[in-house]
Amino acid sequence: MAMSKRKRARVVRGVQYGILVAVILVVALTANWTKIRTTFFDLEVAGDMFPEVITVGLFNTVVYTALGFGFGLGLALVLALMRLSVVRVNRWIAGIYIEFFRGLPALLVILAVGTGIPLAFGTFLDKYVALMIALGIVASAYMAETLRAGIQAVPRGQVEAARSLGMSPGRTMVTIVIPQAFKIILPPLTNELILLTKDSSLALFLGASVSEYELTQFGRVALNESRSLTPVLVAGICYLIITIPLSYLSRYLERRTGGRKLGTPESTEVKA
Amino acid sequence: MSTAAETPGLAVDIAGLHKSFGPVEVLRGIDMQVKRGEVVCIIGPSGSGKSTLLRCVNLLEEPTAGSVVVNEVELTDPDVDIDAARTKIGMVFQSFNLFSHLNVLNNITVAQIKVLKRGKAEAERTALANLERVGLTGRGTAMPSELSGGQQQRVAIARALSMNPDVMLFDEPTSALDPELVGDVLAVMRRLADEGMTMLVVTHEMQFAREVADRVLFMDGGVIVEEGLSEEVIGDPQEERTRAFLSRVLNPVHVNGPD
Numbered sequence: 099m100a101m102s103k104r105k106r107a108r109v110v111r112g113v114q115y116g117i118l119v120a121v122i123l124v125v126a127l128t129a130n131w132t133k134i135r136t137t138f139f140d141l142e143v144a145g146d147m148f149p150e151v152i153t154v155g156l157f158n159t160v161v162y163t164a165l166g167f168g169f170g171l172g173l174a175l176v177l178a179l180m181r182l183s184v185v186r187v188n189r190w191i192a193g194i195y196i197e198f199f200r201g202l203p204a205l206l207v208i209l210a211v212g213t214g215i216p217l218a219f220g221t222f223l224d225k226y227v228a229l230m231i232a233l234g235i236v237a238s239a240y241m242a243e244t245l246r247a248g249i250q251a252v253p254r255g256q257v258e259a260a261r262s263l264g265m266s267p268g269r270t271m272v273t274i275v276i277p278q279a280f281k282i283i284l285p286p287l288t289n290e291l292i293l294l295t296k297d298s299s300l301a302l303f304l305g306a307s308v309s310e311y312e313l314t315q316f317g318r319v320a321l322n323e324s325r326s327l328t329p330v331l332v333a334g335i336c337y338l339i340i341t342i343p344l345s346y347l348s349r350y351l352e353r354r355t356g357g358r359k360l361g362t363p364e365s366t367e368v369k370a
Numbered sequence: 371m372s373t374a375a376e377t378p379g380l381a382v383d384i385a386g387l388h389k390s391f392g393p394v395e396v397l398r399g400i401d402m403q404v405k406r407g408e409v410v411c412i413i414g415p416s417g418s419g420k421s422t423l424l425r426c427v428n429l430l431e432e433p434t435a436g437s438v439v440v441n442e443v444e445l446t447d448p449d450v451d452i453d454a455a456r457t458k459i460g461m462v463f464q465s466f467n468l469f470s471h472l473n474v475l476n477n478i479t480v481a482q483i484k485v486l487k488r489g490k491a492e493a494e495r496t497a498l499a500n501l502e503r504v505g506l507t508g509r510g511t512a513m514p515s516e517l518s519g520g521q522q523q524r525v526a527i528a529r530a531l532s533m534n535p536d537v538m539l540f541d542e543p544t545s546a547l548d549p550e551l552v553g554d555v556l557a558v559m560r561r562l563a564d565e566g567m568t569m570l571v572v573t574h575e576m577q578f579a580r581e582v583a584d585r586v587l588f589m590d591g592g593v594i595v596e597e598g599l600s601e602e603v604i605g606d607p608q609e610e611r612t613r614a615f616l617s618r619v620l621n622p623v624h625v626n627g628p629d
C-alpha cells in the first residue's frame with residue numbers, strides 16, 4: 099500500500115493522460131467532420147473575406163484602439179497628477195471621475211458619447227473621433243490608477259536627487275519621475291491595451307459605413323451573408339494576432355522589470 | 371538672525387535651527403558656521419539628527435525655526451528662489467540616487483541642460499571632465515545598474531560637481547558601500563578637499579574626518595555637543611558623550627578596526 103510520493107505522482111499523471119486520450123478518441127470517432135468543417139471553417143467563405151478583413155476590419159480595430167489608447171493615456175496622466183495633487187478639489191474630481199467610469203459598462207460610455215454628444219449638441223461626430231473619446235474615457239479610468247501607483251513607486255531618493263540639483267517640482271515630475279513610472283507600469287499598460295483592443299468591438303453598436311467596420315462588425319456582416327461560423331473564426335484569429343503577441347510582450351516586460359507588483363488589480367490580469 | 375546674512379566669508383551660517391517631525395523635535399537649536407574652503411565633518415550616533423541637519427542646509431527639509439544662510443543667501447526667506455539656490459549646493463546621498471533611467475552621461479548632463487540651460491555640447495564637456503575627475507573616464511554610456519556602488523557614488527559626485535556648486539554636502543557617502551570600495555570614494559573626496567571645495571560631510575569614517583576635516587562637530591540628541599579642530603574632537607574629546615561614542619566607533623566589537 100505504501101506508494102512513494104513520486105510513484106503516486108506518476109500514476110496520477112498516467113491516469114490524466116489516459117482520460118485525455120479517451121476523450122479525443124470519442125470526439126474524433128463520433129464527430130461529423132465534414133459538417134464541422136463547413137460550419138466552422140469553410141475555406142471558400144474565409145477566402146471571400148480577404149483582403150478586406152485585414153485592410154478594413156483589422157485596420158480599423160487597430161486604429162480605434164490606438165486612438166482610444168493614446169487619448170486615454172493623456173487623460174490618465176492628467177487624472178493621475180490630479181489624484182496626487184496637493185489641492186484637495188483636484189483629488190476629489192479625479193477620484194469621482196475614476197470611480198464613475200470604472201463602474202460603468204464600456205458599452206454604455208460608447209453609446210453615450212457616440213449618440214449622446216451628437217444629440218445634445220446637435221453636431222455630427224466623426225466615428226473615429228467618437229470612438230477615440232469613448233474608448234479613451236473607458237481606458238483612462240483604469241490607467242489613471244495604474245499611473246498613480248507607478249508614480250508613487252518611483253523611489254523618494256530620485257525626487258530628492260532631482261530637487262537637490264535645482265529642478266522644480268514640475269521639472270522633476272516630467273524629467274525624472276514620469277519616465278521611470280512608465281517603465282514600471284509598462285506591463286499593466288500593455289494589458290490595458292489588450293482589454294481595449296477587445297472593447298473596440300463595441301463600436302459595432304454605433305452603426306458605421308462599410309469602410310468604418312472593425313473586426314467584429316466585419317465578421318458579423320459576413321456571418322449574416324454566409325450562414326457559416328467561419329467569419330467569426332477568422333475575426334477571432336485576427337484578434338489573437340494582436341492580443342497574443344501583446345500578452346507575451348507584457349509578460350516579457352514584467353520579467354524584465356522584475357515583476358514589480360502595483361496595487362492595481364483592476365487593470366492587471368490575475369495570474370494563476 | 372538676519373545679521374548672519376551680512377557676514378562675509380561664510381559658506382554656511384546656521385542660527386537657532388529647530389526641526390520637528392510632528393511632535394518629535396529632531397533638531398533642538400543648532401548654531402554653526404562653515405567658512406569658505408573649510409571641510410567640516412559631522413559625527414554622532416544614529417538618529418542624532420545629522421542627516422536632518424544636512425538636509426536643512428539645502429532645504430530638502432524645511433526648518434521649523436531658525437535661519438539657514440548659504441553664500442549670503444538666506445534660504446529660509448520664503449521669497450528666495452530655492453531651486454536657483456540649490457544649484458549652488460551639491461548633495462551626495464548615502465544611497466547614490468542616480469537617475470535609474472538615464473545613463474551615466476545623461477545623469478550628469480540632465481540638470482545642466484534643463485536647469486542651468488547649458489547647451490548639450492557644453493554640458494557633455496563638463497560631464498566628461500568631471501567623470502575624469504572621479505576616475506571614471508569612458509563609463510559615460512553605462513547605466514547606473516551596471517556600476518558598482520563605489521562607481522555609482524563617484525558618478526553622483528561628478529553629477530553634483532558639474533553644477534559648479536559653492537558647497538558640497540555629503541550624507542554618509544560610503545555607508546552603503548562594500549568595504550573595499552570605500553577607499554575610492556574617500557580618495558575623490560580628499561582630492562576635492564585639497565582643491566579647496568567647501569564641504570560638509572556626515573560620516574562614520576573617523577580616519578577621514580581626522581585627516582581631511584578642518585573641524586569636527588559631534589551631534590547627539592539634536593544638538594551639537596562638541597565641536598573643534600578635528601584632532602581635538604577625535605583625539606582628545608572633552609565631553610563624556612563624545613568619548614563614549616568615539617570609543618564605540620574606534621573600538622568596534624569585530625576584529626578589524628576601521629582602516
Ligand SMILES: Nc1ncnc2c1ncn2[C@@H]1O[C@H](COP(=O)(O)OP(=O)(O)O)[C@@H](O)[C@H]1O
Binds near residue numbers: 420
Ligand atoms: N521624514 C521624517 N519623518 C519623521 N521622522 C523623521 C524623518 N526623518 C528623520 N526622522 C527622525 O529624526 C531623527 C533623526 O534622524 P536623522 O537626521 O536621519 O539622524 P541621523 O542621520 O543622525 O541618523 C530620527 O529619530 C528619525 O527617525
Ligand SMILES: [Mg+2]
Binds near residue numbers: 420421
Ligand atoms: Mg543619517
